[in-house]
Amino acid sequence: MFEVHTGGVAGTVADPKVIFSAASKANASSLILVHNHPSGNTNLSEADGHLTRKIWEAGKLGCV
Structure with missing residues (x-):
């Protein structure tokens, strides 16, 4: 957990x-926010929706 x-x-x-830096350092293959x-x-x-x-x-930019 981070x-x-x-x-x-x-x-x-x-x-x-x-x-995403923390996820990368942990070699995570998925995230739960x-x-x-x-x-x-x-x-x-509205702010919650925008941030989500x-x-x-x-996250989609880093998909492989």
């Missing part, structure tokens, strides 16, 4: 470069 970032009350930044909302709100925000798409697209 913790990318622990955010604050207002938000956090999950950098795809950091995520998870995040939570301390408030308990399980609704996907950004990471997904970045």
